[in-house]
Amino acid sequence: MAIPSLRSSNMLKYSIYALFLGLAATVCAKSILIKDPSLLTLDEIEENVQQCSFVQTLSKHKIETSPAHASLTTQLFALLFPSSSPAINALLATAYISGPPNFLLALCPPNIDPSSLSVMVAFAVGGLLGDTLFHLLPEIFLGEDHHDRVKFVMLEPNRNLLLGVGILAGLVTFMAMDKALRIATGGDQHSHSHSHSNPEPSSPANGSTTSSKQVKSNGEVRQRKSKKEEPTTTTMEPAPINPSVKLAGLLNLIADFTHNITDGLALSSSFYASPALGATTTMAVFFHEIPHEVGDFALLIQSGFSKRKAMGAQFITAVGAFLGTCIGIFVNEYGSGGSDSAGGLTTGIWGTSLQWGDMLLPFTAGTFLYVGTVAVIPELLETGANKSQELRKTALQFGAMFVGAAIMLGISWS
Structure with missing residues (x-):
């Protein structure tokens, strides 16, 4: 059976990969089963799979189609x-x-x-x-x-x-x-x-002082007494x-x-x-x-x-x-x-x-x-x-x- 070219489009390429995946496993079975599979590590299984001729063909194709220069x-x-x-x-x-x-x-x-x-x-x-x-x-x-x-x-x-x-x-x-x-x-x-x-409004002392001065400034006619109280807000210690x-x-x-x-x-x-x-x-x-x-x-x-x-x-x-x-x-x-x-x-x-x-x-x-x-x-x-x-x-x-x-x-x- 003729194997389709691996240099076709990406869709065909991955379809070929899927189609022959079972074939690759069959071809590689002998090399893997030389040793009891339950005793093989993942690295040993990978090494055995890479020795198969079909997998080597796929790897060669991957290298050839990879970009020549690093991104x-x-x-x-x-x-x-x-x-x-x-x-x-x-x-x-x-x-x-x-x-x-x-x-x-x-x-x-x-x-x-x-x-x-x-x-x-x-x-x-x-x-x-x-x-x-x-x-x-x-x-x-x-x-x-x-x-x-x-x-x-x-x-x-x-x-x-x-x-x-x-x-x-x-x-x-x-x-x-x-x-x-x-x-x-x-x-x-x-x-x-x-x-x-902002934590500043949560301070009780700061909140009560501010509210009391707002009442004075809004409730009273602008008198000299209220003007004398204005500097206290600037010299007031931080809360x-x-x-x-x-x-x-x-x-x-x-x-x-x-x-x-x-x-x-x-x-x-x-x-x-x-x-x-x-x-x-x-x-x-x-x-x-x-x-x-x-x-x-x-x-x-x-x-x-x-x-x-x-x-x-x-x-x-x-x-x-x-x-x-x-x-x-x-x-x-x-x-x-x-x-x-x-x-x-x-x-x-x-x-x-x-x-x-x-x-x-x-x-x-x-x-x-x-x-x-x-x-x-x-x-x-x-x-x-x-x-x-x-x-x-x-x-x-x-x-x-x-x-x-x-x-x-x-x-x-x-």
């Missing part, structure tokens, strides 16, 4: 992450997402309004969800693509179920952290996107910060520290999955960190911190990202290193081929899903009374979200 994003990622070690690249990525966003705080005015960051937050949501849907989830269930050969995926239902459990665990963990913080602050004063209200706002600021530092730990886990697990996934996850986290850090900075200023102390506190919480990265490196190095030495597909978690290090990436995807949806989107859904202004603001938010997702899609496509 601009590939060159940029190679410049930013030059090492072949995923551990070193993960540490570099942690420095990228921790340093510049914190240095940008020096340019922020102390009286910045967190609600003005809604467009930037929408852009970060698009980046996070784009990275999760276009990069993380495909990588979790299908594995890493290789530019120099084709890859076959072995279906393992229980393995997929455990990966789904890891995604759910990440989402529930962040939900528990968010809920605990809301309980500790006495209500919905904390939001991951940092849309905090004390509401204790609940102080508590919210301190608890937000703890939440920021733990959140940075999960960012570090995300970076390390993604780089151990593949260099490309690590680079795109770094971009997604970086886009999210800018409004995240600015919102935390504004809350600390409202809580009574000076600008210098607020910036110092943010740099301290950045240590959490390096801690999370180191934890992720340790788990990936020692939690999945036994897959080859143990020998067999049933030596992993609950009789599957999964190792504990493989669960970090699904956990990361779950945290990104929570941050990008439950923790941030409710703020973007808030509307005001001015309809025309809200329509313009909504268009900007959706546009920013689309741009963030489109960047992730473009990187994945190329």
Whole structure:
């Protein structure tokens, strides 16, 4: 039977791949069954499959049809992450997402309004969800693509179920952290996107003084007595910060520290999955960190911190990202290193081929899903009374979200 040419259109090409997938498995059966299949590791199965002549033909075709030159994003990622070690690249990525966003705080005015960051937050949501849907989830269930050969995926239902459990665990963990913080602050004063209200009106002393002077200025005819009382408003000492706002600021530092730990886990697990996934996850986290850090900075200023102390506190919480990265490196190095030495597909978690290090990436995807949806989107859904202004603001938010997702899609496509 004549085999159709592999140099046809993409649709025909992938139809041929699907048609002859069973043939490839049949041709390769002898080489795989030399050893008991239950004793083979995934790497050994992949090595046996790559030795088949039909698979080698497909790999040769893939190399011939691949772009001759690396894309601009590939060159940029190679410049930013030059090492072949995923551990070193993960540490570099942690420095990228921790340093510049914190240095940008020096340019922020102390009286910045967190609600003005809604467009930037929408852009970060698009980046996070784009990275999760276009990069993380495909990588979790299908594995890493290789530019120099084709890859076959072995279906393992229980393995997929455990990966789904890891995604759910990440989402529930962040939900528990968010809920605990809301309980500790006495209500919905904390939001991951940092849309905090101005604490000044909540001060009883300030509120009573202002209302009494408004009554005097509005109820009395402009007399000299009222004019004498006007200087008292300028020489008046600043009202004390509401204790609940102080508590919210301190608890937000703890939440920021733990959140940075999960960012570090995300970076390390993604780089151990593949260099490309690590680079795109770094971009997604970086886009999210800018409004995240600015919102935390504004809350600390409202809580009574000076600008210098607020910036110092943010740099301290950045240590959490390096801690999370180191934890992720340790788990990936020692939690999945036994897959080859143990020998067999049933030596992993609950009789599957999964190792504990493989669960970090699904956990990361779950945290990104929570941050990008439950923790941030409710703020973007808030509307005001001015309809025309809200329509313009909504268009900007959706546009920013689309741009963030489109960047992730473009990187994945190329």
